[in-house]
Amino acid sequence: MWRAGHNLPAVLSGATTLAALSLATFSVVSLAQNSALALDGTPADPFQKSSGKVVVLVFVRTDCPISNRYAPAIQRVSAKYDAQASFWLVYPDKSETAEKIRQHEREYKYELPALRDPQRALVKLAQVRVTPEVAVFGPNRHLMYHGRIDDLYQDFGHARHAPTTHELEDAIQAAVAGHAPPASSPGVGCFISDLE
Amino acid sequence: MTRAIRTLAVIFWTCLAATLAAGPKDASPGRPHDSADQHVTFNRDIAPILFHSCTVCHRPGEAAPFPLLTYKDAKSHARQIAAVTQKRFMPPWLPEPGEQKFAEELRLTAEQIAVIQKWVEQGTEEGDPADLPAAPKFVLGWQLGQPDEIIKADKPFVLPASGSDMYWNFIFRTPVDRTRWLRAIEIRPGDKRVVHHANILVDRAQSARRQEELAGAGFAGMEIKIASEAFDPDSHFFFWKPGTVPQPEPDGMSLRLDKETDLVLNIHLQPSGKQEVIQPSLGLYFTDKPATLHPMLLQLEGDRQLDIPPGEKNFLVSDEFTLPLDVDLLAIYPHAHYLGKEMQAFATLPDGSVKMLIHILRWDLNWQAVYRYASPVSLPRGTSISMRYTYDNSDENPANPNDPPKRVVAGNRSSDEMAHLWLQVLPQVLPDSTIDPRSVLQESMARRIIEKNPADFEAQYNLGAVLQDRGVMEEALRHFAMAVRIRPEDAIANNALGAALLAAGRIDEAIPRFSAALQAQPDNFDAHYNLANALATQGHFPEAIDHYRAATRLHPDDANAEANLGAALAEAGNLQEAKLHLERALRINPNQELARDNLAEVNRTLNNQHP
Numbered sequence: 001m002w003r004a005g006h007n008l009p010a011v012l013s014g015a016t017t018l019a020a021l022s023l024a025t026f027s028v029v030s031l032a033q034n035s036a037l038a039l040d041g042t043p044a045d046p047f048q049k050s051s052g053k054v055v056v057l058v059f060v061r062t063d064c065p066i067s068n069r070y071a072p073a074i075q076r077v078s079a080k081y082d083a084q085a086s087f088w089l090v091y092p093d094k095s096e097t098a099e100k101i102r103q104h105e106r107e108y109k110y111e112l113p114a115l116r117d118p119q120r121a122l123v124k125l126a127q128v129r130v131t132p133e134v135a136v137f138g139p140n141r142h143l144m145y146h147g148r149i150d151d152l153y154q155d156f157g158h159a160r161h162a163p164t165t166h167e168l169e170d171a172i173q174a175a176v177a178g179h180a181p182p183a184s185s186p187g188v189g190c191f192i193s194d195l196e
Numbered sequence: 197m198t199r200a201i202r203t204l205a206v207i208f209w210t211c212l213a214a215t216l217a218a219g220p221k222d223a224s225p226g227r228p229h230d231s232a233d234q235h236v237t238f239n240r241d242i243a244p245i246l247f248h249s250c251t252v253c254h255r256p257g258e259a260a261p262f263p264l265l266t267y268k269d270a271k272s273h274a275r276q277i278a279a280v281t282q283k284r285f286m287p288p289w290l291p292e293p294g295e296q297k298f299a300e301e302l303r304l305t306a307e308q309i310a311v312i313q314k315w316v317e318q319g320t321e322e323g324d325p326a327d328l329p330a331a332p333k334f335v336l337g338w339q340l341g342q343p344d345e346i347i348k349a350d351k352p353f354v355l356p357a358s359g360s361d362m363y364w365n366f367i368f369r370t371p372v373d374r375t376r377w378l379r380a381i382e383i384r385p386g387d388k389r390v391v392h393h394a395n396i397l398v399d400r401a402q403s404a405r406r407q408e409e410l411a412g413a414g415f416a417g418m419e420i421k422i423a424s425e426a427f428d429p430d431s432h433f434f435f436w437k438p439g440t441v442p443q444p445e446p447d448g449m450s451l452r453l454d455k456e457t458d459l460v461l462n463i464h465l466q467p468s469g470k471q472e473v474i475q476p477s478l479g480l481y482f483t484d485k486p487a488t489l490h491p492m493l494l495q496l497e498g499d500r501q502l503d504i505p506p507g508e509k510n511f512l513v514s515d516e517f518t519l520p521l522d523v524d525l526l527a528i529y530p531h532a533h534y535l536g537k538e539m540q541a542f543a544t545l546p547d548g549s550v551k552m553l554i555h556i557l558r559w560d561l562n563w564q565a566v567y568r569y570a571s572p573v574s575l576p577r578g579t580s581i582s583m584r585y586t587y588d589n590s591d592e593n594p595a596n597p598n599d600p601p602k603r604v605v606a607g608n609r610s611s612d613e614m615a616h617l618w619l620q621v622l623p624q625v626l627p628d629s630t631i632d633p634r635s636v637l638q639e640s641m642a643r644r645i646i647e648k649n650p651a652d653f654e655a656q657y658n659l660g661a662v663l664q665d666r667g668v669m670e671e672a673l674r675h676f677a678m679a680v681r682i683r684p685e686d687a688i689a690n691n692a693l694g695a696a697l698l699a700a701g702r703i704d705e706a707i708p709r710f711s712a713a714l715q716a717q718p719d720n721f722d723a724h725y726n727l728a729n730a731l732a733t734q735g736h737f738p739e740a741i742d743h744y745r746a747a748t749r750l751h752p753d754d755a756n757a758e759a760n761l762g763a764a765l766a767e768a769g770n771l772q773e774a775k776l777h778l779e780r781a782l783r784i785n786p787n788q789e790l791a792r793d794n795l796a797e798v799n800r801t802l803n804n805q806h807p
Contacts, residue, residue: 063262065468068261069358069466108357109470155594156279156283156286157285157288157563160594161534161596161599162599164599190276191276194273194274196271
């Protein structure tokens with residue numbers, strides 16, 4: 001089974017970072033039972049498919065207005081870090097079908113691969129609570145950051161005109177450079193635990 | 197022969213939003229059941245609360261992002277519901293409970309909120325199907341039935357996928373060919389999920405069109421300025437916010453809609469993450485019954501006090517107004533932008549007692565609304581109405597548009613501030629029924645504004661107009677003169693001052709005022725007409741004729757201008773053409789006595805010349 005993710009400040013040296021970029025030695029056999037699914041219904045492991053890049057999981061829901069409002073920002077950040085980070089949209093709502101997700105991606109102009117996570121395998125691994133929270137994994141599937149994208153929302157209904165912090169970008173940069181990631185800050189949004 | 201000048205009401209509003217949130221009218225369902233041991237269930241305890249207070253928006257096609265019509269709907273958002281109700285973010289309702297009740301209050305009771313929390317803690321049990329109340333029934337489509345006329349915005353507005361809130365104004369050209377009376381307007385704002393609120397301003401002078409770069413395309417702006425040349429203070433709140441069910445105006449309070457009146461729809465939009473195309477429509481419902489009751493809007497404001505230093509957490513702004521007559525207060529609309537924090541309005545009655553009119557602890561522009569009282573609040577003459585607003589310009593206010601905070605003053609942009617309080621009042625009829633109570637209120641309001649700021653152009657002008665109407669000519673003249681001093685190039689003020697001087701027999705002083713008006717606005721009908729009258733009074737008929745001709749070109753259907761042109765031509769000896777214009781005046785208005793008498797005289801003279 002999955003080992004618990006941890007969120008200790010990364011103290012990896014440059015050398016270990018480089019060494020760990022090769023994920024070939026990690027087995028994904030355990031995915032079969034309790035796996036995220038690609039939209040074609042087959043088990044999918046974002047780590048295996050991310051060829052050594054930093055892995056960013058973005059948890060969204062088709063009917064969550066806050067995660068929807070973030071769509072342009074998510075798309076923008078993913079394009080900016082295209083070379084260093086592999087972004088995945090993760091839909092944890094069992095009732096959201098592949099067709100519904102494809103339509104959602106079209107509507108919000110997402111150009112990111114989407115995964116369904118009906119068993120909450122990735123939710124548990126990423127330790128997220130609401131949509132839209134993100135998880136940034138460094139080498140060795142090391143959970144470096146989980147939480148909000150930025151501080152646009154302070155609370156329900158209390159959005160800033162523009163964010164003043166950028167935790168997701170900071171975390172990606174930290175993961176790439178092997179620096180300490182930002183402290184985890186909870187996101188404001190729709191509770192994943194409400195889903196069946 | 198002086199034409200009565202019109203008063204000028206410049207309305208400087210935004211977002212007049214009446215709260216008409218719908219829902220069944222029975223009060224506070226979802227009372228906690230008696231037995232403490234019993235589990236809270238959806239069917240018995242939660243569904244009644246949702247059906248009463250949430251489903252008006254949380255149903256397909258409405259503003260909310262997901263429906264809450266079934267157990268499954270509620271269960272898949274259960275913790276969300278618990279969190280947002282506990283924080284009182286939902287249902288959106290800003291005023292604190294108080295002595296004055298508002299119509300259609302959306303506020304949940306503390307007991308209702310506690311029941312929801314308990315339901316989630318206990319595991320969101322569904323319960324006995326027999327306990328489930330009947331689902332609420334909603335009217336689909338136009339809420340008041342098929343409108344008499346539907347008008348659609350000429351061109352859509354495309355809302356970008358991201359960015360901060362936007363404010364857009366659509367101008368609707370109204371389809372009436374004569375004066376009609378409206379009993380209701382239903383606003384269909386377009387995509388309800390991105391429209392936070394919308395309200396209509398009545399633009400009788402079609403003044404907003406000047407702000408459109410492309411005809412029919414609308415224009416951006418949070419606060420819009422509508423100029424009205426008629427003493428006809430608009431007093432109706434036509435508004436949409438999520439959950440609004442339109443309501444017809446009360447009996448006797450229909451809205452006059454003249455030919456060539458525009459309706460300006462000001463909407464507040466919030467990007468959703470994807471591009472949205474917004475093309476609102478309005479449903480118009482006519483009535484044969486003209487207005488018999490004339491409510492008015494009173495404004496208190498503290499804009500000139502607004503100079504908020506960065507970091508200031510509790511900046512206070514206040515204003516007072518003393519009622520010159522008895523009124524019934526019908527509705528109240530507090531307004532500030534993103535720094536607004538706590539808002540209070542209260543009335544101190546002549547006997548010293550105090551009535552809290554509204555109290556908002558935590559202002560939120562996103563949920564602004566006009567609040568209608570469940571029953572009118574009687575406020576006698578001599579009552580002092582006070583507003584007290586505080587502002588938070590620190591970085592602890594997440595809505596602060598400036599990062600880092602900076603000095604903020606009053607203005608129309610969303611990053612500026614405002615301190616406005618609007619009250620819709622119905623003035624009581626005065627013992628002397630010949631006096632329009634609205635003009636008494638108008639006079640008091642103008643005097644109050646001048647007391648605060650003698651350089652307020654509109655107030656000086658309006659006071660002049662009200663006084664002139666009442667026949668207090670000397671004082672009226674002084675205020676028109678003040679208005680001209682404030683805006684020396686304003687056509688309407690120059691014309692008004694000229695007309696007042698003309699009425700006082702000071703023709704030599706009047707003529708330069710009309711000339712100044714025409715220099716500012718060469719197509720000003722009133723100034724041409726009044727100047728022609730002044731020149732004719734002095735016997736300068738050829739010049740007078742030129743200006744009467746200009747006036748008739750501008751308003752070909754004005755019987756008085758035609759009659760006076762005829763008279764001036766007759767004076768100048770051009771009887772054939774005089775006859776033509778006098779006849780035309782009588783075709784426009786068969787009861788134009790001057791034209792009738794002059795025509796008879798002209799015909800006699802012509803007959804004598806050509807027997």
